[in-house]
Amino acid sequence: MFSKIAVTAAALLAFPFAAAPAAAHEARAESLPLAEAVQLLPSADESREGYQRTSFKHWVDADRDSCHTRSEVLIAESRVEPTIEAGCKVVGGEWYSYYDGVTLTAPGGLDIDHLVPLAEAWDSSASDWTAARREAYANDLDAERSLVAVTARSNRSKSDQDPADWQPPLADARCTYATHWVATKLRWQLAADDRERDALTELAVGCGQETVDYQSAP
Template sequence: MVAFSAIVVLSVLSTASCAPTPRALPTPVSVATAKTYLSELTVAVDSNVPAYARDLFKTWDIISGTCDTRETVLKRDGTNVVTNTACTATSGNWVSPYDGVPTTLASDLDIDHLVPLKEAWLSGARNWTPAQREAFANDLTQPQLVAITDNLNESKGDTDVTGFVPPLASYVCTYIRAWITVKHYYDLTIDAAEKTALTNYIDAC
């Protein structure tokens, strides 16, 4: 079980107009480790009692200076990212890993919670403290936050792996390994259909 004593904070980021050295997206565990982790996840029926509400997960946290979680991910996932004094990305180059779509506009991107907030709620986060949920929603150490095409993020919604995997086939295994990594790290449950889907995907990797 992960410790939630504090929000993970990145080392100090520059607030100058040039972005700091990009940080790599956290790498999910290997296929072999993912299979082990999957076998260790508890299978349980999802529960929405008490009912999920988006504001139960606080976003975005200030990571350093004026840079919040969103801007930090945009810097990490882009190249040649330039920010203003408010840490807003004014230009850069991004490629959404889920669909391979490039953009030079930060406004075209959403920060996807790979394991959606509602999915986390249904599978155990409803029992966490507000601070624990805030840590999850702003986690930069696990492969949980990814800058992706905004309309793709909207179409994904709160769907788990039974209803959504990235349309870019070459990224599916990475997504599945990341899903298992996050669920295992946070000791979240999986339902029976989700386990079947995860098993099939990871076996095909």
């Protein structure tokens, strides 16, 4: 939480942009028990009408540091100092794919998974978003659970399914997966249909004191 700062009139005059208004626009972080967080998901039927993967421009270099989103995730999630060649090409490191409990040292065996798949996001209200917001969703580096490096095999098994139809093959990963799924949907105000909500509710029963931490997307 931010501490309260007393600002004198003189300081406001000297630093007109350092006052409270900027902080007032900060999104508040939320933390809730998983079962409660599931109930906060907006309810809606899903529709994939009009969906194209190209509707979500992804793997961009948003901060223009020569590293696109895939590389940024690989660098952030490597358990050791990654090996990076010219042009921000990640060629080595160590990654743990929590979906299936596999550790890899070569990035070629990894996919960067949109935890809530692009097609699922489209179904759940992203079809109404602007192209810019869909791009922001597809390259969301501001919430570490939105994108995750996992084995290509597990990602392709998951495809565009929600938790009613797919859950990680590693049983110990399912509570983490459920909390990250709900956090991502709440962050972006994405809806859930009845089957998805039922599956998440059932998962929450067996997930003890798991909490969902999220911050609303800009």
